[in-house]
Amino acid sequence: MKAQPKASHFIDGEYVEDTAGTVIESVYPATGEVIARLHAATPAIVERAIAAAKRAQPEWAAMSPTARGRILKRAAEIMRERNRELSELETLDTGKPIQETIVADPTSGADSFEFFGGVAAAALNGDYIPLGQDFAYTKRVPLGVCVGIGAWNYPQQIACWKGAPALAAGNAMVFKPSENTPLGALKIAEILVEAGLPKGLYNVIQGDRSTGPLLVNHPDVAKVSLTGSVPTGKKVAGAAAAELKHVTMELGGKSPLIVFDDADLESAIGGAMLGNFYSTGQVCSNGTRVFVQRKVKDAFLARLKERTEAIVIGDPMDEATQLGPMVSRAQRDKVFAYIEKGKAEGARLVTGGGIPNAVNTDGTYIQPTVFADVTDEMTIAREEIFGPVMCVLDFDDEAEVVARANATEFGLSAGVFTADITRAHRVVDQIEAGTLWINTYNLCPVEIPFGGSKQSGFGRENSVAALNHYTELKTVYVAMGKVEAPY
Numbered sequence: 001m002k003a004q005p006k007a008s009h010f011i012d013g014e015y016v017e018d019t020a021g022t023v024i025e026s027v028y029p030a031t032g033e034v035i036a037r038l039h040a041a042t043p044a045i046v047e048r049a050i051a052a053a054k055r056a057q058p059e060w061a062a063m064s065p066t067a068r069g070r071i072l073k074r075a076a077e078i079m080r081e082r083n084r085e086l087s088e089l090e091t092l093d094t095g096k097p098i099q100e101t102i103v104a105d106p107t108s109g110a111d112s113f114e115f116f117g118g119v120a121a122a123a124l125n126g127d128y129i130p131l132g133q134d135f136a137y138t139k140r141v142p143l144g145v146c147v148g149i150g151a152w153n154y155p156q157q158i159a160c161w162k163g164a165p166a167l168a169a170g171n172a173m174v175f176k177p178s179e180n181t182p183l184g185a186l187k188i189a190e191i192l193v194e195a196g197l198p199k200g201l202y203n204v205i206q207g208d209r210s211t212g213p214l215l216v217n218h219p220d221v222a223k224v225s226l227t228g229s230v231p232t233g234k235k236v237a238g239a240a241a242a243e244l245k246h247v248t249m250e251l252g253g254k255s256p257l258i259v260f261d262d263a264d265l266e267s268a269i270g271g272a273m274l275g276n277f278y279s280t281g282q283v284c285s286n287g288t289r290v291f292v293q294r295k296v297k298d299a300f301l302a303r304l305k306e307r308t309e310a311i312v313i314g315d316p317m318d319e320a321t322q323l324g325p326m327v328s329r330a331q332r333d334k335v336f337a338y339i340e341k342g343k344a345e346g347a348r349l350v351t352g353g354g355i356p357n358a359v360n361t362d363g364t365y366i367q368p369t370v371f372a373d374v375t376d377e378m379t380i381a382r383e384e385i386f387g388p389v390m391c392v393l394d395f396d397d398e399a400e401v402v403a404r405a406n407a408t409e410f411g412l413s414a415g416v417f418t419a420d421i422t423r424a425h426r427v428v429d430q431i432e433a434g435t436l437w438i439n440t441y442n443l444c445p446v447e448i449p450f451g452g453s454k455q456s457g458f459g460r461e462n463s464v465a466a467l468n469h470y471t472e473l474k475t476v477y478v479a480m481g482k483v484e485a486p487y
């Protein structure tokens, strides 16, 4: 089998198998071929992973942040040296074209290890608080055993975005990748050990929605960081709340991308295409509601259609391919159902909507799709589709578009294209979202915080802000005189 790992899980520094777990088949989305067979974690495997993490964490936390950071930075170097191999694995895991994975997946994971490896020594400081003759100081302390649960769209990136800040802050992690993409995280665990990470600090176990609760409910787990859908987020946050555990929730969205009539249209179209078709549309922060000011609507749609129909669809391992298949047949069926709903509810199909010609029909390919004349009430404008389906809506003025952009339970991201710098800042100021872009879309370098508001979640990944979510403050009051008690 093309991508069979040594075993299903990576615990305490080594590969571990337990064939009693349910079989998880890893399918290459471009061909439908089974490329690996793994097993979901049994309760015994879950226990073993958490016990290893719990045992290893105190010694790791006692190391200096510089020493911890050195290991993470070495892991970043190894990831860069092995970028081609890791990118090919990511393409097999997800079906995303190598043209993308080679620049966006292991590289962004490596950025994360490099960044957190570097800032650990500078950003984990506390405060000194003068109190007259007394004083207090604060310490940022790790939480202990943290659980990461991943989605299938960026398996390696998610494994690193959770692992790097957790480890930099002195925690241990047990990571469960999505059952659709079980392969990448195992390699990350392997590389961390090669870089010198002590055993037990970064463990990977496989499993599906029934395995997740075993991790979330475990009494030795202090924190859960989930990347997934809103319904899953509600379940996981609810379970964590029952035991008052820390949580980070990176959930879904239906983000607005607003194009004013003074915008550079080629850039706005490029931004809208990146924000709907990159990774075959399977990106949480996508700007799936594209509001275009009426005066430029026809020009926008004509050029968008032309550029969309020129997208190269095909074998993801071919470097010329720009759009690969969707991650699974189930996900594609879901997207086709939304396309049918869009047509039935009166949206105008500008391009796409079907299966492209000249692709492997056993793969889960879908044409990049654009709907115009979409209205706010349509299902395709309200629900997250999570596929390459762009909805173009018209608007007339600024106040109207801001109100409509905010009329959603989601609040992950937003984008504004305009040449008017004052308007750009005024609009982003009013949009309810966690991450916003002006005259670009979907850029998420590790230096900037990423995360959502409203039902898109809470907590932030990346940037120094992420360290706060993997630590808590300890306050120490120091008395310099005698205790004066009234009794």
Ligand code: NAD
Pocket (backbone or CB within 6 Å): 149, 150, 151, 152, 153, 154, 176, 177, 178, 179, 207, 208, 209, 210, 211, 212, 213, 216, 227, 228, 229, 230, 232, 233, 235, 236, 249, 250, 251, 252, 253, 283, 284, 285, 384, 386, 412, 452
């Ligand atoms: P999903 O919610 O179905 O699954 C996410 C993960 O949660 C999987 O590993 C799954 O096994 C696990 N899980 C499911 N039920 C669980 C439970 N009850 N307890 C514990 N774990 C459970 O999501 P998906 O289909 O894998 O990914 C797509 C979704 O993820 C989309 O909604 C997308 O917007 C979102 N997403 C968000 C971000 C972000 O950073 N905000 C990034 C990528 C994807």
